[in-house]
Amino acid sequence: MSPAVKIGLIGCGRIAQLVHLDVLRRLPGAELVALADVDPRRRREASRRVPGTAAFADYHELLARPEVEAVVICLPHALHAEAAIAALQQGKHVYLEKPLATNLDDARRVLSAWRDTGVVGMIGFNYRFNALYQTVKQYIQEGKLGELVSVRSVFSAAPRALPAWKQQRQSGGGALLDLALHHIDLVRFVFEQEVCEVFAQLRSQRSEDDSAVLHLRLVDGLLVQSFFSLSAIEEDRFELYGTAGKLAVDRHRSFNVEITDPACAHRARLGRLGRRMWAALRGPYLWDKLLAPRREPSYRAALLQFVTAVRTNLAVRPNFQDGYRSLAVVAAAEQSARTGRMVALTGLGEEDSGGRAQTVRA
Ligand SMILES: NC(=O)c1ccc[n+]([C@@H]2O[C@H](COP(=O)([O-])OP(=O)(O)OC[C@H]3O[C@@H](n4cnc5c(N)ncnc54)[C@H](O)[C@@H]3O)[C@@H](O)[C@H]2O)c1
Incomplete structure (x- = not known):
């Protein structure tokens, strides 16, 4: 196996402080080397807990660091797609907390940025x-x-x-x-x-x-x-x-x-x-x-799977397509709640062309 994967953590908020920082600084095969958060208080707290890491207010600066091979993204949901795409464009492996995006158009943009890159794109369905x-x-x-x-x-x-x-x-x-x-x-x-x-x-x-x-x-x-x-x-x-x-x-x-x-x-x-x-x-x-x-042991187990996939170059599940398919169900649920009708999911497996939801009956 390759040496320890150098990881950047983007978003040092509640879940990162409760889980990801502790898990990542002890995870075999991983080295937490950089942190990013716009909030100086959270950035300081994270740096205090993992001394020696580079800390950034702007995650694009973290992504520009060549030594960072992989990122774990724990941002507010509306920033997921944009951050994942920026990381993929820099050739980083990505562990993205759910959801893949907040809507299917953005989710498809993430899938298309990921397609053919050869990097690991894992979604945080840790359970x-x-x-x-x-x-x-x-x-x-x-x-x-x-x-x-x-x-x-x-x-x-x-x-x-x-x-x-x-x-x-x-x-x-x-x-x-x-x-x-x-x-x-x-x-x-x-x-x-x-x-x-x-x-x-x-x-x-x-x-x-x-x-x-x-x-x-x-x-x-x-x-x-x-x-x-x-x-x-x-x-x-x-x-x-x-x-x-x-x-x-x-x-x-x-x-x-x-x-x-x-x-x-x-x-x-x-x-x-x-x-x-x-x-x-x-x-x-x-x-x-x-x-x-x-x-909750599954947080560590999921992140270990991510790091192992990066080190061994193996495909991993749940991946970004799994993230898309579950998000498509949420989009259909929202359509159902708006219309008061049952919604059928059609075109399953056609994420790139848009796996559509269709209202079928009351
Ligand atoms: N898998 C699970 O069971 C589980 C559990 C809890 C949270 N989560 C996920 O973790 C993610 C974060 O949730 P949270 O509860 O920690 O939210 P949070 O609001 O506490 O943390 C988000 C952090 O992102 C920072 N941030 C905001 N904009 C930024 C930017 N542009 N650049 C850098 N940092 C920025 C904020 O300052 C904050 O510290 C969400 O995706 C959530 O769904 C997953």
């Missing part, structure tokens, strides 16, 4: 790397739930003061871009299928579009019903119903996935739960979780 969701995927592949019938999910965050850009949709705010994108990606990841129909409703209480309800239909007919909110409790939950059982997982509260058989055999279930808890306590996931920044 794919959480062991719980990887177990869910494995159980589905093994057919443990029989034939799948339906899926319910919730991703909500406790109310907190949001930065101004997160309060308006135009600057990238709202539950769809912040939270729903993660579950849309997980649905694509776990079931290995695309979303073909979307119905959505939005509600603005504390900030614009801070809650959303989504109904998705996947290509094979599976129905997914989801609730997202920036103004409720901390919950990140999936429930999968099949003919042979139900599987439930809550990223904040579970040590393992919980399977309920269709007959609700309580005693057997409790026994299995006890054995699973015991296995979890002895297993690596609990300890990874306790030791991880924000108690």
